[in-house]
Structure formats: C-alpha cells, structure tokens
Amino acid sequence: MNYTLNQLEIFLRVAENESVTKAAEILNLTQPAVSIQLKNFQAQFDIPLTEISGRKIYITDFGKEIANAAANILNQVHAINYKTAAFKNQLTGRLKISVVSTGIYVMPYFLNDFLKLHPHVELILDVTNKRTVIENLKQNEVDFSLVSILPQHMEVEKMDLLLNKLYLVNGQSIENSSNITADELFENLTLLLREEGSGTRQVMEEYIFRNQINFSKKLQLTSNEAVKQAIVAGIGSSILPLIGLKNELLNNDLQIIPVKNLPIKTMWSLIWLKNKKHSPVAMAYLRFLEQHKENIIKERFGWYSNY
Incomplete structure (x- = not known):
C-alpha cells in the first residue's frame, strides 16, 4: 500500500457525496484530476471500493469501511496540524458553515479578511438548499448557517449581515x-x-x-x-x-x-443553535464580524444600495 493523504481526502469526499463532480467542486480540483486519483487509489485494493451504474457512482460496503478509516486518519492529521499551530500561539481549528445557494454571493466577502488574518483556520463551506442547511444546523453539524429566512420551530441566535x-x-x-x-x-x-x-x-x-x-x-x-x-x-x-x-x-x-x-x-443572517458552545475559532469569527461587518458592507456591497 502506497496511497497518499491527498488520495484519502479525494476518496472520502467522493464517498460522502457519491459524486466525482461534487467532490471536485469541494476540493477545488478538476473532475479528471479527481477521477485519476480515485483510479490510482482503487488500484491499491483487490476489493472494489466503488461501483458504477449508468452515470451514478455507488460506494461498496468495503468502500464505506475504507472511507471511515480515511476520515479517522485525516482527523488525526488535522489534529497534528492544529496542535503545531497552537504551540506557536496561532488560531487554529475548523470553521464549518452551511450556506443556502444564493448565499454564495454573500458569505465569501464576510470570510475573506478573517481567513487572511488566521491562515491556519480551515474553512468548510457547504453550499446547498435551505432544507439541507437547516437540517445541518439542527443536527449540530456546523458552527453557523447563512439563511435569508429564519427557520421556524427552532431556537436560534443570529447576527444580521446584509x-x-x-x-x-x-x-x-x-x-x-x-x-x-x-x-x-x-x-x-x-x-x-x-x-x-x-x-x-x-x-x-x-x-x-x-x-x-x-x-x-x-x-x-x-x-x-x-x-x-x-x-x-x-x-x-x-x-x-x-x-x-x-x-x-x-x-x-x-x-x-x-x-x-x-x-x-x-435579511441575510448568520444563525446558530441557541446556547451553542462555540469553538475558539467560531468565537473569534463572531468577534471579527461584530467589529468589521459594517466596513465589509460599505466596501464590498456599495453597488447594492443603488437599486
């Protein structure tokens, strides 16, 4: 076995999404690059990891076991990176945000400067429809969600952005x-x-x-x-x-x-579960927004007020 961390990451994203195209989007890679690495990873196993039916990719039972193992390995690698950066007194950790699809025109502008200030923060940004965004929040799978309609029958706190x-x-x-x-x-x-x-x-x-x-x-x-x-x-x-x-x-x-x-x-609002215990990264991000959101609106969305 001579697989790389990069191949583990690619296979995990393919397995999670059951899609080479979606994995390529998440990893910011081309679809052919993902397909090649997936093929090279599969070649190291005698048992199939995936099955193709029509244009759909399915993960075999063995593939699901390998995906779970890959997730554990990558989590340990992230932990090593975080501890190394923390030893240098740098803000580290993951910031997980789910965003309704139109919110992709909003959220990046409120993240850019924060990520530049804290280069060791890992961003996981999931762009999907409102139903999935709310479900991610309900299951406590993300730190924050960006929505334009507040969810009903859920206790949340919010920060209005735009x-x-x-x-x-x-x-x-x-x-x-x-x-x-x-x-x-x-x-x-x-x-x-x-x-x-x-x-x-x-x-x-x-x-x-x-x-x-x-x-x-x-x-x-x-x-x-x-x-x-x-x-x-x-x-x-x-x-x-x-x-x-x-x-x-x-x-x-x-x-x-x-x-x-x-x-x-x-209103575009960043929301989170009421009484949620935020990670240091999530707390730092909220403080950043409180201090800088008005400047971001002025600098990035000046055209918006003309309509």
Whole structure:
C-alpha cells in the first residue's frame, strides 16, 4: 500500500457525496484530476471500493469501511496540524458553515479578511438548499448557517449581515410594466421557479399568494444560475435576489421589471443553535464580524444600495 493523504481526502469526499463532480467542486480540483486519483487509489485494493451504474457512482460496503478509516486518519492529521499551530500561539481549528445557494454571493466577502488574518483556520463551506442547511444546523453539524429566512420551530441566535432584496427579472424590459397590475403582468409570463426546499421559491410563492396573483405557466429549475441563464435565453421570468445579478445587470443581459409590492425584502443572517458552545475559532469569527461587518458592507456591497 502506497496511497497518499491527498488520495484519502479525494476518496472520502467522493464517498460522502457519491459524486466525482461534487467532490471536485469541494476540493477545488478538476473532475479528471479527481477521477485519476480515485483510479490510482482503487488500484491499491483487490476489493472494489466503488461501483458504477449508468452515470451514478455507488460506494461498496468495503468502500464505506475504507472511507471511515480515511476520515479517522485525516482527523488525526488535522489534529497534528492544529496542535503545531497552537504551540506557536496561532488560531487554529475548523470553521464549518452551511450556506443556502444564493448565499454564495454573500458569505465569501464576510470570510475573506478573517481567513487572511488566521491562515491556519480551515474553512468548510457547504453550499446547498435551505432544507439541507437547516437540517445541518439542527443536527449540530456546523458552527453557523447563512439563511435569508429564519427557520421556524427552532431556537436560534443570529447576527444580521446584509439586506436581501428580490425583484422580478426578465431578459428584456416590459413596456409600461409599472402601469400594469401584477396579476395582468404575471398572466403573460412563464414563471421560473426553484426546486422545493429553496428559500427563494418560498419567498416567491408567499408573494404570489399574498397578492392573489394568477399565472398561466411555470417551469422548475434547480439552481439560481440555471434560472438566470434560462431568463437570458428568453425562456421565462422569475423573482430573484438582487445579490446574484450584479454582472448580468451591468451587461444588460437581465432587466429588473418594476412591479407593485416589489422588491421583497428579507435579511441575510448568520444563525446558530441557541446556547451553542462555540469553538475558539467560531468565537473569534463572531468577534471579527461584530467589529468589521459594517466596513465589509460599505466596501464590498456599495453597488447594492443603488437599486
């Protein structure tokens, strides 16, 4: 056996996600690089670690045992690194944050300077839909979650970071839209919705119900990027968070359509379980945000206030 720590890490991420593509995204590697290392790792065992059926990868029972062993080994390696850095009086440890998909346009800007100040902090950032984010928090698998809608029936504490504004977006302007009732406007649009469990979809559906809006046709897509590209292609329109539209608005690929009772306003909030005992890294991050979040908003989101 002559496998490397890098191969253990790659196999563990593939096993956790049952996807080479997802593992590549998490590890910031290309898909071919992950596939090659996975093949080299597998070659060192006489028993299969994975099985392929169609385009889906499955982890065998033996593979699951190896994945558990890999997790234990990597945890010990991390512990050695943390202890070494701690001996040098440096902040060390993992910071685990789950983020709803649109939050990827927000969270990195509130992390960048903190990570530069503390280079030995390891960030684990999971970007997924609202349902999974809340489940991660409920199971105490993360330090913090970033959401735009606070979870119901959960006791959490929060720190508000940034106002979230959602507008009706189309590929081109609609003549006299501000003089048309919302019901008349939506009746002539194909509405693009996110998947069930998405916070953006929840906000959109609440707006439609609250304003008693009828619409003739809807399509469902599974990411904000997919929705944006569909709008650019002329397939339909949607209500989307402004935070993810900067480049498309600057390039005139998308247009904000004035409509009564829009924008919808919520708040991007960092939340955590009430009475949670934070790690030293998590505590340090909260202190950092308290001191610097206003400057971050001013420096990074100045364009945002113009809408």
